[in-house]
Amino acid sequence: MSDILEEITSSEYKYGFTSNIEMETAPKGLSEDIIRFISQKKNEPDWMLEFRLQAFRKWQTMEEPKHWAHLNYPKIDFQDIIYYAAPKPKKKLNSLDEVDPELLKTFEKLGISLEEQKRLSGVESTIAVDAVIDSVSVKTTFKEVLAEKGIIFCSFSEAVHEHPELVKKYMGSVVPYTDNYYAALNSAVFTDGSFCYIPKGVRCPMELSTYFRINTSGTGQFERTLIIADEGGYASYLEGCTAPSRDENQLHAAVVEIIVHENAEIKYSTVQNWYPGDKDGKGGVYNFVTKRGICFGDNSKLSWTQVETGSAITWKYPSVILKGNNSVGEFYSVAVTNNYQQADTGTKMIHLGSNTRSTIVSKGISAGFSNNSYRGLVRIGKGAKNARNFSQCDSLLMGDKCGAHTFPYIEIKDKSAIVEHEATTSKIGEDQLFYCKQRGLDTEKAVALIVNGYCKEVLNKLPMEFAVEAQKLLAVSLEGSVG
Amino acid sequence: MISINNLKAGIGDKEILKGFNLNVKPGEVHAIMGPNGSGKSTLANVLAGKEDYTVTDGSVTFNGKDLLDMSPEDRAREGLFLAFQYPVEIPGVSNINFLKTCLSEIRAYKGLPPIEAKDFLKMVKEKQALVELQGSLANRSVNEGFSGGEKKRNEIFQMAMLEPSLAILDETDSGLDIDALRIVANGVNKLRDKNRSFVVITHYQRLLDYIVPDFVHVMYNGQIVKSGPKELALELEEKGYDWIKKEEEQVI
Numbered sequence: 001m002s003d004i005l006e007e008i009t010s011s012e013y014k015y016g017f018t019s020n021i022e023m024e025t026a027p028k029g030l031s032e033d034i035i036r037f038i039s040q041k042k043n044e045p046d047w048m049l050e051f052r053l054q055a056f057r058k059w060q061t062m063e064e065p066k067h068w069a070h071l072n073y074p075k076i077d078f079q080d081i082i083y084y085a086a087p088k089p090k091k092k093l094n095s096l097d098e099v100d101p102e103l104l105k106t107f108e109k110l111g112i113s114l115e116e117q118k119r120l121s122g123v124e125s126t127i128a129v130d131a132v133i134d135s136v137s138v139k140t141t142f143k144e145v146l147a148e149k150g151i152i153f154c155s156f157s158e159a160v161h162e163h164p165e166l167v168k169k170y171m172g173s174v175v176p177y178t179d180n181y182y183a184a185l186n187s188a189v190f191t192d193g194s195f196c197y198i199p200k201g202v203r204c205p206m207e208l209s210t211y212f213r214i215n216t217s218g219t220g221q222f223e224r225t226l227i228i229a230d231e232g233g234y235a236s237y238l239e240g241c242t243a244p245s246r247d248e249n250q251l252h253a254a255v256v257e258i259i260v261h262e263n264a265e266i267k268y269s270t271v272q273n274w275y276p277g278d279k280d281g282k283g284g285v286y287n288f289v290t291k292r293g294i295c296f297g298d299n300s301k302l303s304w305t306q307v308e309t310g311s312a313i314t315w316k317y318p319s320v321i322l323k324g325n326n327s328v329g330e331f332y333s334v335a336v337t338n339n340y341q342q343a344d345t346g347t348k349m350i351h352l353g354s355n356t357r358s359t360i361v362s363k364g365i366s367a368g369f370s371n372n373s374y375r376g377l378v379r380i381g382k383g384a385k386n387a388r389n390f391s392q393c394d395s396l397l398m399g400d401k402c403g404a405h406t407f408p409y410i411e412i413k414d415k416s417a418i419v420e421h422e423a424t425t426s427k428i429g430e431d432q433l434f435y436c437k438q439r440g441l442d443t444e445k446a447v448a449l450i451v452n453g454y455c456k457e458v459l460n461k462l463p464m465e466f467a468v469e470a471q472k473l474l475a476v477s478l479e480g481s482v483g
Numbered sequence: 484m485i486s487i488n489n490l491k492a493g494i495g496d497k498e499i500l501k502g503f504n505l506n507v508k509p510g511e512v513h514a515i516m517g518p519n520g521s522g523k524s525t526l527a528n529v530l531a532g533k534e535d536y537t538v539t540d541g542s543v544t545f546n547g548k549d550l551l552d553m554s555p556e557d558r559a560r561e562g563l564f565l566a567f568q569y570p571v572e573i574p575g576v577s578n579i580n581f582l583k584t585c586l587s588e589i590r591a592y593k594g595l596p597p598i599e600a601k602d603f604l605k606m607v608k609e610k611q612a613l614v615e616l617q618g619s620l621a622n623r624s625v626n627e628g629f630s631g632g633e634k635k636r637n638e639i640f641q642m643a644m645l646e647p648s649l650a651i652l653d654e655t656d657s658g659l660d661i662d663a664l665r666i667v668a669n670g671v672n673k674l675r676d677k678n679r680s681f682v683v684i685t686h687y688q689r690l691l692d693y694i695v696p697d698f699v700h701v702m703y704n705g706q707i708v709k710s711g712p713k714e715l716a717l718e719l720e721e722k723g724y725d726w727i728k729k730e731e732e733q734v735i
Binding site: 191217429430431432434435436437438439440441442445449450453454455456 | 531532533534535546554555556558559560564565567570572573574575576580582584585586588589624641645
């Protein structure tokens, strides 16, 4: 870990640059015409357009959720957003040579390799990447290697064309467009994202990842990700995201759906680093995301791990519906807020099958003037025999101007359930800091060390390369927060 | 090594060190004894740079440099080590990682490259043996769930790893049973050499049976009121601190 800490030099948001890529954008605003425009741009079949329009009509009847989350922000003008922005020319790419070099440079700068080479020795550490910039996926790597095993890993748009039967079957099956305001909005205007299908009995040999980048000013990013693990399949999926530093607030409203069949397992890890806004709370991304998975078959397992350091506002509850008997849901989260960031994040564990188990470990870290809330629901349905849940919610406060809040909801309809909830709140102690300094560490290093120790349980769940990134990110996010 | 002249310091308006003087040469072991509230721990904390204390007068020269001008971390990097009376716990950070980070920082300060993993582990093994610390403790979180004795041994282990030029032991003997005391003292004795000095702060003569000092100082009311050879400790043990207190009051 010391090596990682040594690398930390910059306290600024490193990914705030803008790339000069020629973009094609839709006019601002939202209407049926815009939705038809997006659908047409993507050359979509009628059923897809129909899905969008239905969602849009539903959305128009819904109200923006305002009151229940512990968040505070001005009303969003949905007519002031660009709903489609794509690098042009948009033609089908057959090799990396055809990708705009400026785009490649952008991802290189972000540390994302679109070259199909092993980043470290050993197959295990190889990562297949789907790179999404604003509204479209620009490149998916390792597609052919994965195809040999029958694994489908491509952009969502491509899946609509190439695998309509799978998309039709699963899209909206976990997060219907009626689910909530932002899910409806996403269903109407989503532009791209990743699609992944793991066939029966296949263990995906490499990490799959999608890298999301907002680039164009005034755009919203509405991606949609759909992951299916068929019986006995396994995959580990990573998601990373950044955006340029801008004065304006940009909207990111994604939907992620995961379906896990019998004896299958999906691990989904996120390192969310959208632009958080500046020190005075100006700018930053509004991250309103619906992530939900279903453990559909018996003995299935879904695990969410998230490290949330970015965004001006985060509103996100990766959830698991435990339908199959003996299925397992996990949620490991580190959410850091600094300056004027606000986060309201947690999970929902819905136990339906018998002998289902869920684990929730949430670590909140608040600094500056920020507010950090954990909100979680554990529901044990009637007939969910011998369901078990363990929840642990820890909050760490740095300074005395920030807030940490915990809102656990527990609904139990079956007497055989065992549900445990533990919560702690602590402050980084002056004594801890002095102890570290007396051993030769400066304040920043001491804070990074203490915070990484505090989050260790969650960081340990991340795939190796991501864990390294996450540790660096935690340190950078909190620089200057004690002093 | 360290030269403390007329040091005055306290918390807020309360003056605790009232013109403290001490000279420690390389290789020497000085014991500072004294009753509760005489300012012993304050001295240790002020030298280490704890921010709660304000220095109002005096000077401290450490290896030719102005100690009071340095940040706490720079004092540590310059070779000043404080074995804490109450070592803190850092959950989730393993002892090994902690020490490796500290050692790298100290080495970087001196312009040295980070220590090789192989050499580091060898060093850990060697130094652990000094304080008879179990191998598993090195992999546990810093001081978390350690017994009182293990915490103190861990302090000495850290000292052995960081190889300071001046070590201040702040009541390292408090809370130790006789076996732990012997182990800690043995560890310290093995680290004694002609270039390393110790300031041993203690209430009791007992520790000095094991760590034999070159000088014994008696602290009272923020100052050293009596200094002498190691036999002074025995005299104190016999007569108690009241003897010193009385002498002091007569002078006034």
